[in-house]
Amino acid sequence: MYLEVKDMKKSYGENESYVQVLKGITTGVEQGEMCVIQGASGSGKSTFLNCIGGLDTLDSGSIKVDGKEIFGLKPDKLCDYRRDNLGFIFQFYNLIPNLTVKENIQVCEYLSKQPLDINELLETLGLTEHQNKLPSQLSGGQQQRCAIARALVKNPKLLLCDEPTGALDSKTSRDILILLEKINQKYGTTMLIVTHNNAIKDMVHKVIVIKDGEISKEYENDVRVPAAELEDL
Numbered sequence: 354m355y356l357e358v359k360d361m362k363k364s365y366g367e368n369e370s371y372v373q374v375l376k377g378i379t380t381g382v383e384q385g386e387m388c389v390i391q392g393a394s395g396s397g398k399s400t401f402l403n404c405i406g407g408l409d410t411l412d413s414g415s416i417k418v419d420g421k422e423i424f425g426l427k428p429d430k431l432c433d434y435r436r437d438n439l440g441f442i443f444q445f446y447n448l449i450p451n452l453t454v455k456e457n458i459q460v461c462e463y464l465s466k467q468p469l470d471i472n473e474l475l476e477t478l479g480l481t482e483h484q485n486k487l488p489s490q491l492s493g494g495q496q497q498r499c500a501i502a503r504a505l506v507k508n509p510k511l512l513l514c515d516e517p518t519g520a521l522d523s524k525t526s527r528d529i530l531i532l533l534e535k536i537n538q539k540y541g542t543t544m545l546i547v548t549h550n551n552a553i554k555d556m557v558h559k560v561i562v563i564k565d566g567e568i569s570k571e572y573e574n575d576v577r578v579p580a581a582e583l584e585d586l
């Protein structure tokens with residue numbers, strides 16, 4: 354098991370404002386699997402992803418990535434963990450506005466031990482002709498492709514995606530999903546994809562549904578539908 358989560362608990366606030374967001378989540382994802390995390394708004398999906406990504410800390414439990422415990426790591430070790438293992442993709446791209454497409458990707462390249470070839474990545478993501486543009490000169494889909502390139506340049510073993518198609522129309526969403534599928538096949542990247550979009554569940558290996566901070570349903574797809582053939586995206 355590449356990712357192993359045991360009895361993960363997380364709360365925010367104190368006294369009247371105390372909320373227990375994750376109430377003891379136990380699950381796992383195999384290396385090379387694409388996994389969708391579904392659930393209503395406020396059910397704890399982003400909190401779950403952020404704890405795995407070391408952007409937030411859990412109260413108790415265990416998160417093992419590639420056999421290594423994340424819970425309780427000191428900030429500098431947590432930083433190493435993120436840098437060496439993870440790529441992040443968010444709903445609103447989070448690109449650096451005054452850097453070009455290529456420069457946004459280079460920022461991450463400099464931080465990586467064995468980066469992928471940037472020109473090849475630009476080509477794979479259809480960004481070669483846009484590489485010298487600023488984010489503000491790109492469409493939403495192009496900005497998300499740039500964010501994906503930035504996340505991928507360090508060839509992360511684990512890609513964490515929080516609503517990656519949340520701000521995109523259905524055609525652009527499909528293009529992004531086809532790209533994620535291609536990357537999963539090419540590099541064997543393990544992916545956790547938080548999404549509201551119900552159609553995406555059919556293209557991945559595994560589905561986890563979170564309800565009120567607990568897993569309400571969890572299954573593997575016997576047959577997967579390629580992103581290009583998903584209906585009602």
Ligand code: ADP
Nearest residue numbers: 365366374392393394395396397398399400401
């Ligand atoms: P989802 O991504 O499924 O919509 P979240 O994980 O963002 O849900 O949030 C789950 C719950 O935790 C919500 O009720 C939200 O208000 C609360 N929450 C999330 N982050 C914080 C925070 N930093 N401080 C207080 N409450 C938070």
Ligand code: MG
Nearest residue numbers: 398399400515
């Ligand atoms: Mg969220």
